[in-house]
Amino acid sequence: MNSTGYPQGHALLIGVANYQQISCLPAAILNDVNDIAATLSSPMYCAYAPSNVVTLLDADATRAAVLKGLEDLSARAGPDDTVCVFFSGHGGIVGSPGNEDSILVTVDSDLGDIENTSIGSGELAAALAQIKAKRLLVFIDACHAGGAAISKRLTDCKGHEIKSGYTESIFARLAVGSGRALMASCRADEVSAVLRGARNSVFTTALLAGLRGAADKNASGFIKVFDLFSYVSEEVPKLIPNGQHPIFKADNLEVNFAVALSQGGKKAPYSPETTCMVNQDAPWSVLEQALVEIYPLGPRDQEVWSRAGGDLSRLQLHPTGQAAWHAAIRTLKQGGGGRSINFGSLLQTATEDFPNHPHLATLRAL
Structure with a gap:
């Protein structure tokens, strides 16, 4: 991949x-x-x-x-x-x-x-x-x-x-x-x-x-x-x-x-201006925003959901990647989406793919 x-x-x-x-x-x-x-x-x-x-x-x-x-x-x-x-x-x-x-x-x-x-x-x-x-x-x-x-x-x-x-x-x-x-x-x-x-x-x-x-x-x-x-x-x-x-x-x-x-x-470390803007939002919303940007096809994109420990069969199909991510994050917040997936594992998997994405870097620093 x-x-x-x-x-x-x-x-x-x-x-x-x-x-x-x-x-x-x-x-x-x-x-x-x-x-x-x-x-x-x-x-x-x-x-x-x-x-x-x-x-x-x-x-x-x-x-x-x-x-x-x-x-x-x-x-x-x-x-x-x-x-x-x-x-x-x-x-x-x-x-x-x-x-x-x-x-x-x-x-x-x-x-x-x-x-x-x-x-x-x-x-x-x-x-x-x-x-x-x-x-x-x-x-x-x-x-x-x-x-x-x-x-x-x-x-x-x-x-x-x-x-x-x-x-x-x-x-x-x-x-x-x-x-x-x-x-x-x-x-x-x-x-x-x-x-x-x-x-x-x-x-x-x-x-x-x-x-x-x-x-x-x-x-x-x-x-x-x-x-x-x-x-x-x-x-x-x-x-x-x-x-x-x-x-x-x-x-x-x-x-x-x-x-x-x-x-x-592959960019240089994130800028202070970006992190200040991001920190004003709740972590779940920031994670969802980042995932929509880097995996626009949804949780199936590059198998990110499965690699983070999730079970795709637990997610419903949606017409767009943005809608799919919104529903998937809501499911994850409620404890669903697969036995081994959580906020941390999803953030970790995305960060491994995009190590210098500013929103992900900010979430890891929280």
């Missing part, structure tokens, strides 16, 4: 730089996808299972392949999983004023038949809605400028053209639903910068740093959605003063959910 892995993490990462019929983009777009994939699947950073991180680059990022990738993602990700979808490439705006739609431009998009060869916001939103995971984060890095001002229109060699970019109303549409959020590289009237000679776009440079641990300022052992956006939104304007501001959209998001592990769960 890989006690510091994040098997519930799934990702679909799409990058298009070399379009078949439309102007190309900087090579940094492909680096962005490859570097995010490496960071998510690295045991030293986010600790996703490599098989759960799928990339579609250039020729592989056709309209059909992207839709199939989203379909496959919905098939393999369950309700208690965490899903990230990342797109870097051209975006376009079609339709008449007041009735505009934003489209995702795939490698095989044809400006002469753009509505049938791209992915509209309605189709993309429907595909995202099929994903059962209750934690979904979509990244859009579009409207790229490779060291110079980007054209406001996409053109081909046949005389066709459409407006480049996305609208913020479309971003909001893609973030509809409980536990759904979207992070975009820039505002609708800005460009996503790629500095000359840089390996990554400015947005992805900050995103990578955040995923590699910079967004985990309290050393919690997790990269969380609000913390990640807070970090990226602060860092990007430092690199492009007054020129680029990432945006965040969430329709019904109340929980600062974990996107990934931070440093594979």
